[in-house]
Amino acid sequence: MATTGAEESVRTAMEKAGLGGGVLQAKYSRRVLISDIIGRPDGGEGLVGEKVVVGGWVKTGREQGKGSFAFLEVNDGSCPANLQVLVESEVFPLSQITATGSCVMVRGELKQPPEGTKQKVEMKVDKVLEVGTIDPSKYPIAKTKLSMEHLRSFVHLRPRTNTISAVARIRHALAYATHTFFHKNKFLYVQTPIVTTSDCEGAGEMFQVTTLFSEAEKLERELKENPPSTEADIEAAKLLVKERGERVSDLKSNKADKALISAAVSELQKAKDQLLKMEERSKLKAGIAMKDGKIDFSRDFFARQAFLTVSGQLQVETYACALSSVYTFGPTFRAENSHTSRHLAEFWMVEPEIAFADLEDDMNCAEDYVKFLCQWLLDNCLDDMQFMAKMYDKTAIDRLRSVATTSFARISYTEAVQLLEKVTEKKFENKVEWGIDLASEHERYLTEEIFKKPVIVYNYPKTIKAFYMRLNDDNKTVAAMDVLVPKVGELIGGSQREERCEVIERRIEEMGLPKEPYEWYLDLRRFGTVKHAGFGLGFERMVLFATGLENIRDVIPFPRYPGKADL
Numbered sequence: 001m002a003t004t005g006a007e008e009s010v011r012t013a014m015e016k017a018g019l020g021g022g023v024l025q026a027k028y029s030r031r032v033l034i035s036d037i038i039g040r041p042d043g044g045e046g047l048v049g050e051k052v053v054v055g056g057w058v059k060t061g062r063e064q065g066k067g068s069f070a071f072l073e074v075n076d077g078s079c080p081a082n083l084q085v086l087v088e089s090e091v092f093p094l095s096q097i098t099a100t101g102s103c104v105m106v107r108g109e110l111k112q113p114p115e116g117t118k119q120k121v122e123m124k125v126d127k128v129l130e131v132g133t134i135d136p137s138k139y140p141i142a143k144t145k146l147s148m149e150h151l152r153s154f155v156h157l158r159p160r161t162n163t164i165s166a167v168a169r170i171r172h173a174l175a176y177a178t179h180t181f182f183h184k185n186k187f188l189y190v191q192t193p194i195v196t197t198s199d200c201e202g203a204g205e206m207f208q209v210t211t212l213f214s215e216a217e218k219l220e221r222e223l224k225e226n227p228p229s230t231e232a233d234i235e236a237a238k239l240l241v242k243e244r245g246e247r248v249s250d251l252k253s254n255k256a257d258k259a260l261i262s263a264a265v266s267e268l269q270k271a272k273d274q275l276l277k278m279e280e281r282s283k284l285k286a287g288i289a290m291k292d293g294k295i296d297f298s299r300d301f302f303a304r305q306a307f308l309t310v311s312g313q314l315q316v317e318t319y320a321c322a323l324s325s326v327y328t329f330g331p332t333f334r335a336e337n338s339h340t341s342r343h344l345a346e347f348w349m350v351e352p353e354i355a356f357a358d359l360e361d362d363m364n365c366a367e368d369y370v371k372f373l374c375q376w377l378l379d380n381c382l383d384d385m386q387f388m389a390k391m392y393d394k395t396a397i398d399r400l401r402s403v404a405t406t407s408f409a410r411i412s413y414t415e416a417v418q419l420l421e422k423v424t425e426k427k428f429e430n431k432v433e434w435g436i437d438l439a440s441e442h443e444r445y446l447t448e449e450i451f452k453k454p455v456i457v458y459n460y461p462k463t464i465k466a467f468y469m470r471l472n473d474d475n476k477t478v479a480a481m482d483v484l485v486p487k488v489g490e491l492i493g494g495s496q497r498e499e500r501c502e503v504i505e506r507r508i509e510e511m512g513l514p515k516e517p518y519e520w521y522l523d524l525r526r527f528g529t530v531k532h533a534g535f536g537l538g539f540e541r542m543v544l545f546a547t548g549l550e551n552i553r554d555v556i557p558f559p560r561y562p563g564k565a566d567l
Contacts, residue, residue, distance in 0.1 A: 024052065031055045031105065035078035039383070043120030047110050054083060054123065055105035055130070057160055060143055061098030070094040074104065077159075080166055080387045084113065084122040092128040100143040101160065103132030148554050155558055155566050163391065166384040167555055170377065171543050173384075175329075177376035178350055178539075181369055182327045187352060190319045192312030192328040197304055198517045205336045206307040207345075212288050212300050220286040229278040237275040244268040308333035311536060313351050314468070314521055317497065320353035320532050321524045327352035329539075337562050341551040342440065342488075344540060346560040353534035359470075359479040359496040362533035363456050366483050366492050367408045369537070370454065374404035377546055385546070393548020399486060400546065408454040413477065416442075416457045419450055437464045443482070443489035455484045467507040468521075469495040481535070488545045494535025501525035 024032045024047075032052040037044040056076035063070045068089050073082040085106060087094065097104055108125035141157045151158040158164045179189065195209050229237075248264045289299040297305045312328040319326045332349045352369075354361060377385055378400055389396040411419070420432040420442055426449075430439040438457070447455045458481040459472060469478035483492035498504040501522060508515055515522075543555040553559040558567055 024050075029055070033078040034074070034076045034081070034083045037110065037121065038081050038083060038119075039079050044110065045112070045120040048112050048121060050110045051108070052110060052123070053105065053107045053129065054085075056083070056103070058097065058100055058102040058104060059162075060100060061094075061102070063094050063098060067094065070098050072097065072104070074106075075165075077165055077168075080162065080169075080383050084119050085125055086111075086122060087125045087128065091125055092131075096133055097128065097131055099134050099136045099139070101134045101136075101139045101141065103130075104128060105130040148549075148551060152553060152559065152564075159557070162387065164554070166387050167543065167547055167549070168557070169384050170381055170388070170546055171539075171555065173377055173381040174373055174539070174542055174546065177373050177380075178329060178369075180376075181372045182352060185325070185365075187325040187327045188319070188323055190316050190326045190328050192309070192315040192330065194309055194331065194333075195302075195306050196309040196315070197302070197306050198314055198521070205334050206310055207333050207335045209302075209306040209308060210297075210300050212295065212297075215299075216286065216288050219284060223284060223286055228281045228284055234275070234278050234282060237271070237278055241268070241271045241275055244271050310334050311349060311351065313353065313534060313536060316351060316353050317521070317524060317532065317534070320355045320534070321528070321530055324355040325352070339562060341553070342541075344552055344556060344559060344561055345565075347552075347556065348539035350537040350539055351534060353532060355530050355532045357496075357533040358531060359458060359481060359533060362494050362496060362535055363410065363458065363481050363483075366481070366494060366535050366537075367454075367456065370483060370485070370491065370542075371404050373542060374400040374546070378404065388547045388549075393487075396546070396548040399548075403454055403485065406453045408456050408483070409451045410456045410458065412459045413438075413457055413461065414459070416446060416455075420445065435461050435463065438482075440489040443484045444486070447484045447489070448486045452486075454486075457482050457484060462507075465495070467511050467513060468497050468504065470498045471503055471507070479533075483535075485545055487548065488541050491541050491545060492535050492537045494533065496531070496533040499525060499529045499531050501529065 024036050026033050026036075030053065032054055034054060034056060037047060037052070037054075040046065054074065054076065056074040059073040059075050059082050061070055061072045070087050070089075072085040072087060074085050075082045085104075085108070087097065087106070096102075105128075106123070106125045107127045107129055108123045110121050111124050113119045113122045140154050141151075141160055146161070148163070151161060151164065159168060182189065244264065244267050248261065248268050251261045251264050289296040291298070297303070300306070310332055312330060312332070316326055316328045327350065329350045330348065331346055333346050334343075335345065336343060352365065354365065357365075378397070382397075385397050385400065393399075414434065416438065417432060417434050417436075420428070423432075423445065426445065428439075428441055428445075430436070430441065432442065443457075446457070447453065458479070459477045460480040460482075461476060462469070462471060462478045465478050465480045469480045471478055479496035481492075481494050482490050483494075485491045498507065504525060505515070505522065508518060540552050540555050544552055547555060549555055553561060
């Protein structure tokens with residue numbers, strides 16, 4: 001960003017404006033946040049007459065009065081609304097600051113705008129402190145409305161749009177609310193590993209973490225630059241070892257001076273070491289290390305197969321079985337070649353785990369948590385939610401209010417299937433029968449049409465659920481539950497965990513999973529086992545539910561999906 005008037009720093013400008021320590025000033029950037037001006041209950045009207053410094057990006061700029069002044073709509077990301085800024089041509093060349101996307105830092109006085117305007121306050125600039133110019137012909141984020149698909153091609157610039165900036169603030173609010181909820185309920189935040197050696201879901205759709213490929217490429221380059229010794233070289237080295245060995249034997253048999261023998265032994269050892277290096281290097285071969293016809297993962301970085309985690313649940317259980325109530329909140333990964341609007345390869349999960357808890361406790365916690373998130377947005381992010389309701393989903397705020405104040409319906413999986421089988425007014429793409437994994441269309445019909453509110457479905461068939469879920473007495477179902485909400489379908493998946501060692505061992509075997517990677521997990525059952533339960537909330541699905549957007553790729557800052565991993 002270029003500075004204008006280098007002789008006067010921003011600090012000096014603020015001091016001259018009487019802003020040395022005002023309560024409005026941002027602590028670390030010597031400016032006033034726009035949200036602290038127009039986000040006040042009076043819309044900033046009570047600040048008229050105050051001199052402030054603000055910084056932000058120009059949303060729109062228009063010259064008026066035959067080029068004598070310009071109005072700029074400036075936004076700094078602190079709130080969805082813009083501050084109207086008036087700059088006269090005597091203060092600064094208007095053509096350099098009116099283009100959409102320009103960045104400005106300006107000093108001026110807050111004024112009462114003319115009657116009839118929607119703003120309660122505007123700013124008249126007396127000095128332009130800094131300007132980040134732009135070439136409008138090359139700027140890809142024009143002020144005209146752009147499709148969300150187009151914006152995905154510019155993930156580094158799309159936060160400057162009204163929609164993505166609103167989503168970012170809503171996402172932040174939900175993350176803060178998450179930590180607040182669990183802190184208030186005495187849960188401990190545990191950071192679980194991203195690199196793992198166990199598959200939580202047992203589906204096998206995991207990204208592998210390996211250095212074998214890079215090591216193979218490195219070795220191939222090295223062998224080309226420095227080829228291994230030939231058989232002739234190795235034979236010559238062996239002959240040298242033999243000769244030096246005979247030399248040592250001769251010196252010893254002739255009772256030579258100890259210094260001579262020591263020197264000969266040293267030369268012999270050097271020859272042996274060199275031969276060993278030559279023989280080892282001759283065994284090196286380009287390509288991935290193999291053993292018995294399979295990739296030799298013992299040569300890999302972690303000396304075994306490793307993956308990006310699909311869930312932190314198994315690891316966070318270790319802390320639940322010691323500290324009682326814990327949760328993890330972090331990125332998870334799934335190598336599922338899906339291009340739907342509901343799937344990402346990298347996404348965030350909130351996963352609490354509660355010791356001494358059963359399925360009912362788990363459902364109670366999940367319901368309270370979702371309600372807390374909805375109410376938090378209504379209380380702390382209403383301006384952004386109003387924007388989303390206006391631009392994308394007029395029912396967004398009503399949906400939040402409804403979820404925040406309504407008791408969730410609770411039905412068994414069997415009851416859910418029976419209800420869906422009776423549906424005649426809609427033909428489902430996926431046939432409904434006991435034993436299927438409910439599809440999104442089924443979940444949404446239950447919550448949007450039948451109950452018209454969130455629904456918790458529990459006691460699913462064991463054949464469609466993970467090995468760690470507690471087997472019910474009927475030996476057909478497990479103590480699992482899903483929270484279904486309008487617009488999205490499944491928002492939360494959880495269960496009471498299987499605490500009986502012999503049962504979980506049998507489930508691992510039934511599902512054809514290798515036992516060895518889960519030995520540590522079984523230890524939690526072998527040593528002081530405890531009844532416990534937990535769930536996972538897909539964070540992006542919660543943002544999708546709240547905002548009313550249609551594609552999950554638009555509610556995460558840097559979406560990763562098949563064929564796309566920008567930045």
